[in-house]
Amino acid sequence: ETKWSLMEKEKRPGTIGKDLRTALGLPEGKLPPWCYKFKELGMPPSYPGYKVAGINWDISNLRGDVYGTLGTKLKTQRESEL
Amino acid sequence: MDGSSTVPANTVYVGNVDPKVSKELLYELFLQIGPVAKIRYPKDKVLQTHQGFAFVEFNSPQDAEYASKCLNNTVRLYDRTLKVRKANGASSSP
Numbered sequence: 001e002t003k004w005s006l007m008e009k010e011k012r013p014g015t016i017g018k019d020l021r022t023a024l025g026l027p028e029g030k031l032p033p034w035c036y037k038f039k040e041l042g043m044p045p046s047y048p049g050y051k052v053a054g055i056n057w058d059i060s061n062l063r064g065d066v067y068g069t070l071g072t073k074l075k076t077q078r079e080s081e082l
Numbered sequence: 083m084d085g086s087s088t089v090p091a092n093t094v095y096v097g098n099v100d101p102k103v104s105k106e107l108l109y110e111l112f113l114q115i116g117p118v119a120k121i122r123y124p125k126d127k128v129l130q131t132h133q134g135f136a137f138v139e140f141n142s143p144q145d146a147e148y149a150s151k152c153l154n155n156t157v158r159l160y161d162r163t164l165k166v167r168k169a170n171g172a173s174s175s176p
């Protein structure tokens with residue numbers, strides 16, 4: 001179970017690593033397929049501040065492994081910019 | 083009190099999983115749409131390979147419901163389309 005706590009630390013919503021990207025066959029610069037579902041269904045219920053590029057966040061935020069962020073993180077980023 | 087038994091209403095069944103898919107990969111994928119509490123991803127005792135299905139447990143029935151709507155027939159892992167549906171006790175339907 002050490003592996004599980006490591007995963008909890010390392011993985012975060014809005015970011016997909018190389019292995020998952022490979023399994024999905026998803027090229028960089030493309031949105032993961034579930035993002036289009038967010039449009040249809042609304043955002044995930046447990047991530048109230050979730051920002052996803054091309055959905056409710058500027059598409060230019062789609063960079064490298066990151067396509068989205070949880071609101072809390074975005075807030076601190078914004079605050080430091082101001 | 084928080085025992086190891088899974089809560090069916092919080093759990094989704096994931097089918098058509100390619101054996102190359104690791105538990106870690108499932109975690110990373112399902113985390114994208116909700117916090118993952120637990121994953122059961124059984125292996126064949128003799129062959130030590132995954133058997134093509136998993137159970138992913140969330141913190142709430144709402145998350146499980148959302149996951150089944152959001153990820154069923156949406157995602158292909160190693161060219162196999164994932165089937166995601168609420169586990170919810172009733173294992174066999176007519």
